[in-house]
Amino acid sequence: MHEMAKVTLENEMDLILAHKRSMKLAEIAGLSLSAQTTFATAVSEVARNTIDGGKSGRLILNVEIDQRDKYIVACIKDEHAHNISRAGLEYAKKLVNKYNISTKGTETSIELFYYISPTFKIDIQKLDEWRLFFRNEPPISPYEELKRKNEQLQKLSEKVQKSETQFKTLTNSLPLIIFSLDLEGQLLYSNEWLIKYSGETIESLNKNRWKTFVHEDDYNTFLVLLENKIGNGKIAIRLQARLLDKANGEYLWHQLSITPYKDDNGLLQYWTGFIVDIHAQKIVEETLKDNRELKQIQTQLKESQQSQERYIEELNRSNQELQQFAFIASHDLQEPLRKLVYYSDYLINQYSSSINENGIECLTKMQNSANRMRMLIKDILIFSQIDKERINLNDVDLNMIAHHARQDFELVIDEKKAILIIGDLPVIKADERMMMQLFENIISNSLKYSKKNLYPEIHINSRVKDDCIVLSFKDNGLGFDEKYLTQMFTHFQRLHNYIEFEGTGLGLAICRKIAEMHNGKIWAESKEGEGATFYVSLPTYSNVHN
Amino acid sequence: MNTVTILIVDDDPDDVLIIADAIKELHPSIQIVSAVNGEIAMEMLTNHSDLKAGLSLIILDLNMPRMNGTQTLMALKENQKFEKIPVVIYSTSVNSLEKEKCLTLGAHSYITKPLSYKESISIAGYFIQLCNIPSLINLPG
Numbered sequence: 066m067h068e069m070a071k072v073t074l075e076n077e078m079d080l081i082l083a084h085k086r087s088m089k090l091a092e093i094a095g096l097s098l099s100a101q102t103t104f105a106t107a108v109s110e111v112a113r114n115t116i117d118g119g120k121s122g123r124l125i126l127n128v129e130i131d132q133r134d135k136y137i138v139a140c141i142k143d144e145h146a147h148n149i150s151r152a153g154l155e156y157a158k159k160l161v162n163k164y165n166i167s168t169k170g171t172e173t174s175i176e177l178f179y180y181i182s183p184t185f186k187i188d189i190q191k192l193d194e195w196r197l198f199f200r201n202e203p204p205i206s207p208y209e210e211l212k213r214k215n216e217q218l219q220k221l222s223e224k225v226q227k228s229e230t231q232f233k234t235l236t237n238s239l240p241l242i243i244f245s246l247d248l249e250g251q252l253l254y255s256n257e258w259l260i261k262y263s264g265e266t267i268e269s270l271n272k273n274r275w276k277t278f279v280h281e282d283d284y285n286t287f288l289v290l291l292e293n294k295i296g297n298g299k300i301a302i303r304l305q306a307r308l309l310d311k312a313n314g315e316y317l318w319h320q321l322s323i324t325p326y327k328d329d330n331g332l333l334q335y336w337t338g339f340i341v342d343i344h345a346q347k348i349v350e351e352t353l354k355d356n357r358e359l360k361q362i363q364t365q366l367k368e369s370q371q372s373q374e375r376y377i378e379e380l381n382r383s384n385q386e387l388q389q390f391a392f393i394a395s396h397d398l399q400e401p402l403r404k405l406v407y408y409s410d411y412l413i414n415q416y417s418s419s420i421n422e423n424g425i426e427c428l429t430k431m432q433n434s435a436n437r438m439r440m441l442i443k444d445i446l447i448f449s450q451i452d453k454e455r456i457n458l459n460d461v462d463l464n465m466i467a468h469h470a471r472q473d474f475e476l477v478i479d480e481k482k483a484i485l486i487i488g489d490l491p492v493i494k495a496d497e498r499m500m501m502q503l504f505e506n507i508i509s510n511s512l513k514y515s516k517k518n519l520y521p522e523i524h525i526n527s528r529v530k531d532d533c534i535v536l537s538f539k540d541n542g543l544g545f546d547e548k549y550l551t552q553m554f555t556h557f558q559r560l561h562n563y564i565e566f567e568g569t570g571l572g573l574a575i576c577r578k579i580a581e582m583h584n585g586k587i588w589a590e591s592k593e594g595e596g597a598t599f600y601v602s603l604p605t606y607s608n609v610h611n
Numbered sequence: 612m613n614t615v616t617i618l619i620v621d622d623d624p625d626d627v628l629i630i631a632d633a634i635k636e637l638h639p640s641i642q643i644v645s646a647v648n649g650e651i652a653m654e655m656l657t658n659h660s661d662l663k664a665g666l667s668l669i670i671l672d673l674n675m676p677r678m679n680g681t682q683t684l685m686a687l688k689e690n691q692k693f694e695k696i697p698v699v700i701y702s703t704s705v706n707s708l709e710k711e712k713c714l715t716l717g718a719h720s721y722i723t724k725p726l727s728y729k730e731s732i733s734i735a736g737y738f739i740q741l742c743n744i745p746s747l748i749n750l751p752g
Contacts, residue, residue, distance in 0.1 A: 414729065469711075
C-alpha cells in the first residue's frame with residue numbers, strides 16, 4: 066500500500082478537507098467525475114461518523130497495486146465509542162468496490178477500495194509524483210494553511226529535539242570539555258565533563274571567573290584571555306594551563322582552544338571552545354627535556370672526568386719522573402760528586418809538592434763548591450721524599466729520636482763542647498724517618514748558629530696543649546729578627562751568606578713540610594743575639610695530611 | 612801462615628780502588644778480593660773454599676744492583692759457614708736509622724765512605740785492625 070496523503074479528522078473543517086483530498090486522489094487516478102464523487106462521498110460518510118463519535122481520527126489516502134487489480138484506498142482510523150453507531154459506514158459499503166474493517170486494540174481501521182481502470186498505467190515514478198502533488202497542494206483554506214504549518218513546526222521541533230539530544234549525548238561521551246562562551250566570557254553551555262572534572266557548576270564558574278579551577282600560576286594569563294581577548298577577538302585562541310581535577314585534588318595540564326562564532330554578516334556572536342588533557346604529553350615533553358639536559362650534564366661530566374683522568378695520569382707521570390729524578394739525585398749525582406771531593410783532596414794531599422800555591426787554592430775552592438753541592442743535593446732529595454705517599458705512621462718514641470740525633474751530631478757536639486738537654490718526650494703516632502729528620506735539622510740549625518764565645522746549649526722539651534704535643538727546641542745561639550720568620554721556613558731562603566754559615570736553605574723548609582704532613586705546625590720565637598726557640602706542634606693522634 | 616783476605620762488595624770500581632789502595636798502602640800483603648754485588652759475592656764465597664779459608668773481613672756497600680747490602684748481610688748471617696766473618700757496612704748513607712737496622716741484622720759496624728785522602732787512610736787502618744793483624748805503619752790521627 067502506497068501512502069499518498071493524510072488528513073486528521075477532528076472537526077467539520079477536516080471533513081471538507083477529507084472530501085476534497087479524496088476527490089483529488091480519484092481524479093488523478095483517472096476516475097470519472099461520478100466515480101470521483103462516489104468515492105469522496107463514501108469517505109465523507111465514514112469520516113463523519115469518526116468526527117462525531119471517535120477519537121484520534123485520521124484519514125490516510127493510499128494506492129494499492131496487487132497482481133491483478135489497482136485501487137485507490139481510503140483508510141479511516143479511530144478509537145470509536147461503541148455506543149455511537151456508524152450509520153454512514155453502511156451506506157459507504159455500498160458505494161465502494163471493496164471494504165475491509167479491522168480492529169487492533171482500541172483502534173478500528175476501515176478501508177474503502179475503489180477500482181482504478183486497468184488501462185490506467187501506474188508506476189513508481191507516478192506514485193512519487195502524486196505524493197509530491199499532495200505535499201505541495203496549496204491550502205484549501207486558511208485553516209488548512211495554519212494546520213499544515215503547525216504540523217511542519219511540530220515535526221521540526223521533534224527533529225531539533227532529537228538532534229539536540231544526540232548532540233548532548235555525543236558531547237557528553239567525548240573525553241574532553243566542550244563549552245561555549247558569550248562575549249563577556251560567561252559560560253553559555255558546557256558538556257558534563259567540565260562539571261564532573263571541575264566539581265563546579267556553570268553558575269559558580271561564571272561567578273568566580275574560573276579562579277577555583279585554573280592554577281594560580283596560569284590564572285593571570287587566563288584572565289587576560291577571558292576579559293580582554295574575548296570581547297574583541299577575531300581569531301581562535303589557544304592557551305595551556307593547569308586545571309584542578311577536583312576528584313584527585315591535582316592540577317593537570319590542559320590545552321584550551323576557543324574559536325569565535327560569527328553570523329553571516331561577520332559579526333561575533335559567541336565563542337565555542339574545547340579543553341583537552343595534555344598532562345601526559347606535557348610530562349613526556351618535560352621528561353624528554355630533563356633527559357636531554359641530564360645527558361648533556363652526563364657528557365660534560367664524562368668529559369671533565371676524562372680530562373681529570375688525564376691530569377691525574379699526567380700528575381702521576383710527573384710524580385714518577387720526580388721520584389726518578391730523586392733517585393738519580395741521590396745516587397747517580399751524589400756518587401760522582403763524592404769522587405770529585407775525594408780526588409781533589411787526594412790531589413791537594415798527595416801532589417802538593419808538584420802544584421803551586423795558586424793551584425792548591427783553586428783545588429780547595431773546587432772542593433768546597435763540590436761539598437756545598439753535595440749537601441744541596443742531599444737536602445733536595447730529603448725535601449722531595451717527604452710526601453704523603455711515603456708517610457708511614459707508627460708509634461714513635463721521641464726520646465729515642467732525640468738520642469739518635471745526638472749520636473749523629475756527636476762530632477760537632479764534642480768539637481763545640483755543646484750541651485744537649487733532652488727532657489721527657491712522649492711517644493706519638495708519626496713517621497719515624499721524618500721525625501728523625503725534623504730533630505736533626507733543628508738541632509743542626511742551633512749548633513750551626515751558635516755564638517763563638519759561648520758553649521752551645523740546647524734544651525728539648527715537650528708539653529701538652531689541647532689535642533697537641535708542643536715540642537720546643539731552645540738554644541742560646543745568635544737568634545734572629547722575627548721579621549724574617551716567614552722567609553726562614555720557605556725553601557732556599559737564607560738569612561746568612563754561605564761563606565759565614567754553610568747550609569742549603571732547605572733545612573727549615575723540610576721541617577715545615579714534615580710538620581704539615583703530620584697536620585702540625587712549626588714556628589719560632591727569637592730576638593737577635595738572644596737565642597731562639599723553635600716550636601713544633603703535632604696532633605696527639607696525627608693523621609696523614611690530605 | 613794463611614794470607615789475610617778482605618772481600619769488598621761494591622758496585623763502584625772507584626770506591627773499591629780508593630779503599631783497596633789505602634789498605635795496600637798500610638798493609639801490602641793483605642789480599643783484596645772484590646765483587647760488584649751481593650749475588651756475585653755469595654757465589655764466590657760458596658764456590659771458592661780457599662777464599663773462605665783466609666777471609667778476615669767483608670766490606671759491604673748498601674746500594675747495589677741485583678742483591679743489595681741489606682739482603683747480602685741477611686744471607687751471610689743466615690748461613691752458618693759465614694756468620695762468624697765480621698761484616699762492615701760501607702756506604703754513603705749516614706742515616707742513623709739505617710745504621711741501627713744494619714747493626715740489628717748483625718753488622719759489626721757502620722762506616723761512611725771517605726771524602727778525603729786522610730779519611731780513607733784512617734778507615735783502612737780500622738779495617739786492618741778488624742783483621743786482627745798488626746799494622747805496618749802508625750795510623751794517622
